[in-house]
Amino acid sequence: MAQNKIFFILTGEPGVGKTTLAKKISSALSSKGVNVIGLYTEEVRNNRVREGFDVLTLEGARGRLARDQTLLDGPVKYKVGKYGVLVEEFEDVALPSLIKPAENGTCILIDEIGKMEFFSDRFKTKIKEIFSPNSNDVVLATIPIRKSDNLIESIRNNSRSKVWVVTRDNRNTIHDDIIMEMQKALKF
Structure with a gap:
């Protein structure tokens, strides 16, 4: 069982393609019969101008994570740059997607574990649980490249973490190596 306790971590500069790669890997795993649960984040643009970010689950639920503060009705408690973080809306979508079914061979996708998401204490607690020493979860997650x-x-430096730095040069080819490693962990 020890070999199942592996965390597959993607990191890289903002905009390099971590989310795209995570979605590609998730889709490949699903097509091979692996149960993949979890969430990813997506930019929201209007006329090519970024307005904020949404959280989407693999089951199809969608909610707002952050919006340009000028587009919000009122002030928000948490901010990152010009974006107001909508913690409750994020939690309502994100947290139910991280409840793992009782079956083995499930992969949990978490894109992204970052500053905006960590304004949610409930999300942070769930991340601690998923990455705890007694966890049997196979996880595919994205994290910021900067400390x-x-x-x-602690996730980046965990002995069970396999960390890949996604770059513009490798983002279209690295998925095969990651899937091969995941195949060993998930036994498919």
Whole structure:
């Protein structure tokens, strides 16, 4: 069972393609019969101008994670740059998607474990649970490349984590190596 306790971590500069790669890997796993649960984030654009970010689950639920503060009805408690983070809306969509079914061979996709998401104490607690020493979860997650929160650094430096740095040069080819490693962990 010890070999199942592997965390597959993608990191890289903002905009390099971590989410696209995570979605590609998730889709490939699903097509091979692997049960994949979880979430990813997506930019929201209007006329090519970024307005914010949404959280989407693999089951199809969608909610707002952050919006340009000028587009919000009122002030928000948490901000990252010009974006107001909508913690409750994020939690309502994200947290139910991380409840793992009782079956083995499930992969949990978490894109992204980052600053905006960590304004949610409930999400941070769920991340601690998923990445705990007694966890049997196989996880595919994205994290920022820059050092940040202590929990994110503990994930990056965990002996069970396999970390890939996504670059513009490897983003279209690295998925095969990652899927091969995941195949060993998930036994498919």
